[in-house]
Amino acid sequence: xxxxxxxxxxxxxxxxxxxxxxxxVAVNDTKTTVFVNGKVCKDPKVATANDFYFSGLRxxxxxxxxxxxxxxxxxxxxxxxxxxLGISLARVDYAxxxxxxxxxxxxxxxxxxxLEGTLYVGFVTSNPDxxxxxxxxxxxxxxxxxxxxxxxxLNVGKTKAVAIAALSSQNPGVITIANAVFGSKPAxxxxxxxxxxxxxxxxxxxxxxxx
Numbered sequence: 704x705x706x707x708x709x710x711x712x713x714x715x716x717x718x719x720x721x722x723x724x725x726x727x728v729a730v731n732d733t734k735t736t737v738f739v740n741g742k743v744c745k746d747p748k749v750a751t752a753n754d755f756y757f758s759g760l761r762x763x764x765x766x767x768x769x770x771x772x773x774x775x776x777x778x779x780x781x782x783x784x785x786x787x788l789g790i791s792l793a794r795v796d797y798a799x800x801x802x803x804x805x806x807x808x809x810x811x812x813x814x815x816x817x818l819e820g821t822l823y824v825g826f827v828t829s830n831p832d833x834x835x836x837x838x839x840x841x842x843x844x845x846x847x848x849x850x851x852x853x854x855x856x857l858n859v860g861k862t863k864a865v866a867i868a869a870l871s872s873q874n875p876g877v878i879t880i881a882n883a884v885f886g887s888k889p890a891x892x893x894x895x896x897x898x899x900x901x902x903x904x905x906x907x908x909x910x911x912x913x914x
Contacts, residue, residue, distance in 0.1 A: 820864020
């Protein structure tokens with residue numbers, strides 16, 4: 704019983720640690736600073752409003768790319784005051800039929816709100832089921848992507864779409880599946896990929912050439 708309880712407590716704390724102070728503004732200068740969870744902290748006495756401010760989400764992302772989407776993050780890299788607070792945002796812009804491709808956030812659950820347009824979204828559960836859970840979302844709809852699971856969004860409308868994502872980490876991380884598998888540097892051996900995907904080496908060579 705005690706072991707089980709300890710395991711549950713461990714799992715419950717396996718995300719960004721709770722802050723031990725009102726805030727901890729990130730600073731790159733490590734001189735005369737103290738390292739804590741996340742980034743080292745600026746002296747709270749010299750923190751300013753700009754440490755907690757970011758105007759980048761008001762600007763539409765450039766979707767003129769192969770995927771037709773653009774993610775604009777608002778995490779601790781853009782807002783130093785998020786340090787240790789365990790939360791961040793991102794704006795996602797989609798061209799008509801644009802795709803935010805299958806990816807994961809290794810450190811965060813995501814909750815997505817559609818501001819404009821119509822999105823087909825979904826995530827895949829872990830092995831062995833690999834079950835697809837998906838839905839078409841409209842303006843004002845909300846959908847949750849559990850931490851670590853592969854998920855995606857596709858604009859199924861003829862007009863642009865916009866969404867805001869909230870994530871449960873100051874630095875959620877992102878692993879785009881196709882980029883990681885076929886675009887790693889150095890490249891994953893074709894012997895590995897041909898066997899994993901059960902395809903001919905020419906297919907693997909072609910896919911790797913796209914990244």
